Amino acid sequence: MQLSLCLSKPAQHLKNPLMAASGSGSIMWFRKGLRIHDNPALEYASKGSDFVYPVFVIDPHYMEPDPKAFSPGSRLAGLNRIRFLLESLVDLDTSLKKLGSRLLILRGEPGQVLTRCLKEWGVKKLCFEYDTDPHYQALDIRVKEYASAAGIEVFSPVSHTLFNPADIIQRNGGKPPLTYQSFLKLAGQPSWASSPLLTSISSLPPVGDVGSCEISEVPTIKDLGYGDIEQEWIPFRGGESEALKRLKESISDKEWVANFEKPKGNPSAFVKPATTVLSPYLKFGCLSSRYFYQCLQDVYKNVQKHTSPPVSLAGQLLWRDFFYTVAFGTPNFDRMEGNKLCKQIPWNDDDELLAAWREARTGYPWIDAIMVQLRKWGWMHHLARHSVACFLTRGDLFLHWERGRDVFERLLIDSDWAINNGNWLWLSCSSFFYQVCRSSINKF
Ligand SMILES: Cc1cc2nc3c(=O)[nH]c(=O)nc-3n(C[C@H](O)[C@H](O)[C@H](O)COP(=O)(O)OP(=O)(O)OC[C@H]3O[C@@H](n4cnc5c(N)ncnc54)[C@H](O)[C@@H]3O)c2cc1C
Numbered sequence: 224m225q226l227s228l229c230l231s232k233p234a235q236h237l238k239n240p241l242m243a244a245s246g247s248g249s250i251m252w253f254r255k256g257l258r259i260h261d262n263p264a265l266e267y268a269s270k271g272s273d274f275v276y277p278v279f280v281i282d283p284h285y286m287e288p289d290p291k292a293f294s295p296g297s298r299l300a301g302l303n304r305i306r307f308l309l310e311s312l313v314d315l316d317t318s319l320k321k322l323g324s325r326l327l328i329l330r331g332e333p334g335q336v337l338t339r340c341l342k343e344w345g346v347k348k349l350c351f352e353y354d355t356d357p358h359y360q361a362l363d364i365r366v367k368e369y370a371s372a373a374g375i376e377v378f379s380p381v382s383h384t385l386f387n388p389a390d391i392i393q394r395n396g397g398k399p400p401l402t403y404q405s406f407l408k409l410a411g412q413p414s415w416a417s418s419p420l421l422t423s424i425s426s427l428p429p430v431g432d433v434g435s436c437e438i439s440e441v442p443t444i445k446d447l448g449y450g451d452i453e454q455e456w457i458p459f460r461g462g463e464s465e466a467l468k469r470l471k472e473s474i475s476d477k478e479w480v481a482n483f484e485k486p487k488g489n490p491s492a493f494v495k496p497a498t499t500v501l502s503p504y505l506k507f508g509c510l511s512s513r514y515f516y517q518c519l520q521d522v523y524k525n526v527q528k529h530t531s532p533p534v535s536l537a538g539q540l541l542w543r544d545f546f547y548t549v550a551f552g553t554p555n556f557d558r559m560e561g562n563k564l565c566k567q568i569p570w571n572d573d574d575e576l577l578a579a580w581r582e583a584r585t586g587y588p589w590i591d592a593i594m595v596q597l598r599k600w601g602w603m604h605h606l607a608r609h610s611v612a613c614f615l616t617r618g619d620l621f622l623h624w625e626r627g628r629d630v631f632e633r634l635l636i637d638s639d640w641a642i643n644n645g646n647w648l649w650l651s652c653s654s655f656f657y658q659v660c661r662s663s664i665n666k667f
Pocket of ligand 1: 539606
């Protein structure tokens with residue numbers, strides 16, 4: 224598959240392809256943050272611009288098939304996550320079109336593609352959501368360097384998390400807080416929480432002339448080269464519209480929100496899961512964690528009593544921010560070696576045991592059922608993740624947490640660098656938590 228993705232002519236559906244001939248323009252580079260609501264980068268890109276290029280770059284390493292991988296998907300991502308991403312892009316494109324714009328899909332190594340767009344389109348601003356993930360940090364340095372040298376303003380706000388991890392680390396004397404309670408103390412109330420977030424936009428400036436850049440519509444799984452692969456039915460559809468619908472449903476039950484108490488809840492409840500299943504939407508930024516938090520605060524204000532962090536629903540979002548902060552401030556956070564937070568443990572290395580765990584062949588029905596759910600749906604309840612991570616590491620097989628982390632990283636739809644590594648460090652007793660048993664787990 225190569226060219227099915229790319230139209231060699233300028234994009235169709237541009238309102239006026241020659242719009243960019245004069246005036247000031249900006250690029251809105253979508254990576255995560257696949258939403259219209261609470262998107263400060265998009266807001267800034269639109270402000271004072273005659274035209275805006277909303278861009279998403281398909282990185283072949285992330286999207287195109289790798290026949291050598293242990294499950295259908297690319298080198299870096301399982302097919303469920305790729306499909307969820309494509310659905311999210313289609314939804315974003317639909318929303319942009321309603322606002323008089325559209326999503327421009329380009330293909331290639333994102334740094335090179337972006338640099339080429341910056342050269343070709345003569346824009347004055349480049350806007351994208353800040354990302355603490357090391358992959359994006361390295362990419363952003365390259366793109367920013369080019370933009371700055373070319374006199375292009377770069378606006379890259381922190382909006383994926385409730386807080387700016389760098390601020391918290393600075394407040395703690397340059398080190399990340401290592402306990403949830405110390406994190407809460409340092410964090411306080413989010414600075415943006417005193418005024419309501421911008422959650423709707425009535426229109427966007429039109430898209431400009433794309434010159435000779437190859438633009439396409441959002442591809443399908445088939446376009447990406449996966450042929451007619453049979454797709455499992457998955458209960459979670461990607462996209463901002465679905466995220467907002469799911470959020471609305473969750474918070475409409477005020478009593479449920481007020482009484483939410485992790486880790487209580489049935490990890491094997493499938494028809495109506497015991498938690499929100501908003502993690503895939505938060506991962507791709509189809510849902511703003513800030514908007515989610517604001518909605519929860521609104522519920523809390525209108526009930527007589529409610530649970531509190533760490534067990535409340537707002538407390539779960541704070542766990543997310545906690546791991547983002549520690550991960551951002553810890554060199555080699557995703558490794559045992561060279562990671563100051565991580566206990567150095569002589570894990571066993573056994574490919575057969577690892578494969579049995581990964582392929583749901585351990586013979587322990589509970590463990591195997593969870594691994595089947597991971598492969599089929601790409602999402603499991605938190606306590607189910609606890610069970611299989613504990614089983615692989617300290618609990619039974621005594622295999623390296625990095626091996627299990629890799630399997631989750633590929634197969635989870637919500638796979639998130641900071642949260643996944645943080646939880647594997649936790650569950651393997653390599654960091655944060657060192658008890659062999661946990662009472663809530665023993666119930667299952
Ligand atoms: C070994 C292991 C690996 C994990 N890997 C990931 C991962 O890659 N991506 C991911 O999003 N979550 C991960 N989690 C955390 C957690 O299991 C999921 O966030 C949660 O199950 C998602 O379901 P939910 O959206 O219904 O959560 P809810 O309970 O409804 O919580 C709302 C949101 O809070 C955040 N949250 C909840 N629990 C945690 C937690 N323990 N740490 C950080 N944030 C949390 C998530 O963003 C979640 O969507 C992992 C947990 C374990 C034990």
